[in-house]
Amino acid sequence: MRWVGRVPIHLLQDTAGAAFDGHEATLHALFERPESERRAQIDAILATAPDWLTQYHLSPQRRMVLSWADIPGDATVLEVGAGCGAVTGLLCERAGHVLANEKFATRCEVIARRHADRDNLTVLAGGIDTIMLTEPVDVVVCIGVWEYAGVFLASDPERRFVAPFERFLRLLRELVRPGGRLLLAIENKLGVQYLAGAEEDHLHHGPLAGVEGYADYAGARTFSREEIRRLMDDAGFGDPSFHLPFPDYKLPELVLHEDALARLDLHAAELGALIPWHRPRLPLINEALLTRALLDEGVMASFANSFIVDVPA
Amino acid sequence: MTVLLAKSNLLRRDPWRLETLIVDDGAGLYVVKRRPSGLPEVPPPLRLGTLAERHARLSAATDAFALPRILDAGEQELRIEHVEGQTSLAQLERCLYERRFGAAQTEIDDVLALLEALPVVAADPHDDAGFVAAFDGDGLAGRRGLEPCIVPGLYDFGLGNLLTARDGGRRVLVDWEWTLPWPVPVAFVRFAIVRNAAEYLQPLIQALTSDALPGLILFDDVVIPEGWARSAGLEHADVRRFLALEAAFQDWIHLMHRPLDQYVVHPEPRRVTGRQDENAALLAERLQAEVAAQRREADGLRERLATRDLELVNARRVLSDLDGVRYSARHLRELVGRRLVRRRP
Numbered sequence: 273m274r275w276v277g278r279v280p281i282h283l284l285q286d287t288a289g290a291a292f293d294g295h296e297a298t299l300h301a302l303f304e305r306p307e308s309e310r311r312a313q314i315d316a317i318l319a320t321a322p323d324w325l326t327q328y329h330l331s332p333q334r335r336m337v338l339s340w341a342d343i344p345g346d347a348t349v350l351e352v353g354a355g356c357g358a359v360t361g362l363l364c365e366r367a368g369h370v371l372a373n374e375k376f377a378t379r380c381e382v383i384a385r386r387h388a389d390r391d392n393l394t395v396l397a398g399g400i401d402t403i404m405l406t407e408p409v410d411v412v413v414c415i416g417v418w419e420y421a422g423v424f425l426a427s428d429p430e431r432r433f434v435a436p437f438e439r440f441l442r443l444l445r446e447l448v449r450p451g452g453r454l455l456l457a458i459e460n461k462l463g464v465q466y467l468a469g470a471e472e473d474h475l476h477h478g479p480l481a482g483v484e485g486y487a488d489y490a491g492a493r494t495f496s497r498e499e500i501r502r503l504m505d506d507a508g509f510g511d512p513s514f515h516l517p518f519p520d521y522k523l524p525e526l527v528l529h530e531d532a533l534a535r536l537d538l539h540a541a542e543l544g545a546l547i548p549w550h551r552p553r554l555p556l557i558n559e560a561l562l563t564r565a566l567l568d569e570g571v572m573a574s575f576a577n578s579f580i581v582d583v584p585a
Numbered sequence: 586m587t588v589l590l591a592k593s594n595l596l597r598r599d600p601w602r603l604e605t606l607i608v609d610d611g612a613g614l615y616v617v618k619r620r621p622s623g624l625p626e627v628p629p630p631l632r633l634g635t636l637a638e639r640h641a642r643l644s645a646a647t648d649a650f651a652l653p654r655i656l657d658a659g660e661q662e663l664r665i666e667h668v669e670g671q672t673s674l675a676q677l678e679r680c681l682y683e684r685r686f687g688a689a690q691t692e693i694d695d696v697l698a699l700l701e702a703l704p705v706v707a708a709d710p711h712d713d714a715g716f717v718a719a720f721d722g723d724g725l726a727g728r729r730g731l732e733p734c735i736v737p738g739l740y741d742f743g744l745g746n747l748l749t750a751r752d753g754g755r756r757v758l759v760d761w762e763w764t765l766p767w768p769v770p771v772a773f774v775r776f777a778i779v780r781n782a783a784e785y786l787q788p789l790i791q792a793l794t795s796d797a798l799p800g801l802i803l804f805d806d807v808v809i810p811e812g813w814a815r816s817a818g819l820e821h822a823d824v825r826r827f828l829a830l831e832a833a834f835q836d837w838i839h840l841m842h843r844p845l846d847q848y849v850v851h852p853e854p855r856r857v858t859g860r861q862d863e864n865a866a867l868l869a870e871r872l873q874a875e876v877a878a879q880r881r882e883a884d885g886l887r888e889r890l891a892t893r894d895l896e897l898v899n900a901r902r903v904l905s906d907l908d909g910v911r912y913s914a915r916h917l918r919e920l921v922g923r924r925l926v927r928r929r930p
Binding site: 315318319321331332333335336339340341342361362365366513525526527528529531532535536537538539540542558559560561564 | 586587588589590591592593594595596598599602604606607609614621622623669670671672674675678679682745785786788789792840841
């Protein structure tokens with residue numbers, strides 16, 4: 273174990289040297305600065321309208337993925353796949369204690385530097401299958417990680433299209449106490465953006481890959497609403513509530529509970545105008561008109577770009 | 586407790602960051618406006634509590650529309666009545682979707698009429714340092730002298746913020762955040778109402794623009810229905826100034842914003858009666874040009890082919906002649922051979 277400021281890092285697995293998207297070194301340098309300078313510098317970077325990945329790491333909009341969620345002040349939260357800690361700060365503000373798990377050691381350093389003054393944060397460096405807790409936690413948070421289970425969890429080659437994702441959910445289920453909850457964010461393989469011709473986010477093999485069932489599957493994939501419901505049930509979770517972030521869970525501006533579609537008077541312009549701007553796309557269809565039709569049909573919840581699934585254990 | 590809707594723009598500058606929630610606590614719905622957690626305290630003129638003061642100021646200024654009741658005004662969050670109803674933007678979208686262009690025009694006219702019910706004074710807004718800081722920080726908008734201004738300066742009188750309540754049909758302004766203490770030009774607010782509605786609904790408007798819903802393109806490629814622009818009294822000469830005011834305001838609020846020099850204001854407004862038709866006409870024109878070019882190329886190829894045919898005929902003739910020559914030569918050789926044989930003793 274080592275300390276960065278007030279934050280201990282427990283090494284569960286040796287993944288030193290591994291970086292994920294190449295931004296880690298820049299972030300590490302940025303977060304070595306004192307908090308007072310750092311905030312102004314991040315604002316200055318964002319004011320230049322930087323590339324999407326920089327926004328993904330630095331934008332406060334990332335917090336919106338869970339800023340609405342009711343997390344008890346005395347809860348212990350485990351964040352699986354905390355990345356570079358963009359949402360970890362929000363969890364530290366809300367919960368009693370936060371265990372931020374991240375597979376890559378370089379990213380663990382970034383998380384600890386970023387939140388070095390937090391005295392309710394512990395960083396766990398290692399894959400999900402290396403996490404050992406003395407007791408299950410109240411809340412498990414997993415944002416944008418499940419879709420990569422086929423990349424980092426071994427499985428029978430015959431069942432690698434489904435088995436790693438089932439195993440991942442079972443691992444999550446073991447980490448949360450009975451009566452606790454899982455908050456999981458993932459893209460929808462049938463999202464309006466994909467129907468409208470946007471490139472599949474995890475494959476970069478062009479449009480419609482997920483809609484057509486991942487013919488080029490290599491370990492990363494997403495699921496539809498009903499598939500998620502079934503997989504959650506198989507893993508022993510309760511009945512999930514779906515929250516729909518627009519334009520997606522990565523930089524959300526609006527998060528709707530699935531019931532809001534029927535209970536509030538929403539207009540398609542509000543949803544259809546919120547399409548992720550960074551993704552290459554074929555101009556197949558007018559998203560706003562498709563969204564209007566899906567709202568009228570009462571099926572929009574199945575075609576939102578992403579889901580935040582709130583599911584009891 | 587279920588959060589039905591959560592909305593925020595955390596890319597605003599720090600003092601303006603705000604979260605809005607619609608919450609169901611089992612007994613009913615209410616709205617929460619709160620400053621997002623993890624942000625430093627802001628000085629009193631900007632803090633959340635002034636939303637209640639702005640509510641009071643606006644309520645005192647007009648009864649043309651209602652504001653939702655504030656249920657609980659705390660330092661950290663405001664709890665506000667949730668009004669069941671449909672926004673004007675949703676109604677406008679529905680009208681367009683169902684091709685009821687007259688009803689859409691009426692909706693726009695009704696909202697513009699509500700604006701007229703606010704107190705209006707003749708003022709030069711640039712005399713007010715607050716207005717200049719918010720709307721002309723870079724000095725690009727230019728002064729116009731005295732002009733009709735709304736006081737208080739309700740800038741964001743957007744169709745998305747104006748509800749028609751389900752009970753009794755009263756108009757309710759559900760977001761009064763940008764009720765500013767300075768005078769704001771009425772013509773600018775009218776422009777913002779029409780422009781924002783048109784931009785929100787642009788995919789629909791572009792698909793429906795026709796003789797029945799003619800549009801005007803004043804800047805970029807944004808189509809504003811002609812009737813809406815007329816109702817707002819929108820003059821082409823004012824567009825650049827209004828965009829300058831808007832760009833400065835966005836800079837005042839947002840970390841990431843679009844600067845004025847990224848707008849393209851056209852020298853003349855362009856009237857369009859069918860983007861789809863125009864595209865089709867353009868496509869037909871291109872196709873015709875392509876067909877003509879292909880025809881020209883085909884004619885050229887035919888000419889070249891005819892020449893080649895002629896060359897081929899000549900070549901065959903030459904070959905035929907050569908065959909004759911070869912036959913003659915062989916015959917001659919045979920004759921010569923025979924003679925040579927005969928001469929041998």
